[in-house]
Amino acid sequence: MTSLIPAGGRASAARRINLRRRLLAFLAFAPAAAWAQPAAGVHRIGTLSGTFSPKAKESVLFPIFFEEMRKLGYEEGRNVVYEYRYAEGTPARFPQLAQELVAAGVQLNWVSL
Numbered sequence: 028m029t030s031l032i033p034a035g036g037r038a039s040a041a042r043r044i045n046l047r048r049r050l051l052a053f054l055a056f057a058p059a060a061a062w063a064q065p066a067a068g069v070h071r072i073g074t075l076s077g078t079f080s081p082k083a084k085e086s087v088l089f090p091i092f093f094e095e096m097r098k099l100g101y102e103e104g105r106n107v108v109y110e111y112r113y114a115e116g117t118p119a120r121f122p123q124l125a126q127e128l129v130a131a132g133v134q135l136n137w138v139s140l
Contacts, residue, residue, distance in 0.1 A: 070107045073128035073136040075121065077114045088139055 074089075093103070101107040110131045112124040121138075128136055 068106070070101065070135075071110060071131065071133040072107060073110045073112065073131065073133035075112045075114070075124055075128060075136060075138045077116065077118060077121075077140040092137065 096102075096107065103109060110128055110133050112128055114120040114124060118140075125136065
């Protein structure tokens, strides 16, 4: 039985399938690559903590958060600014402090109790 697809057609079909696979792989991973690249400009991130003093920056979570942000390409003073607010052990202050962060134009709020 003879094939209706010319000999060159099989190679061409294989190239199309390979190209399609590459395109699908690119589309699947492009969002992750875009997330890892910081966008142009300076970003503002609000940190709202329930602790008593600015020493909260020295807690366990803050250094981990800042290190992970650096790995993603965000460096304080270069392309990201952190706005710090502290509730000083008074949870009732959270609404007021959150409003301050929103007024400061933060794009993301990170809350630590």
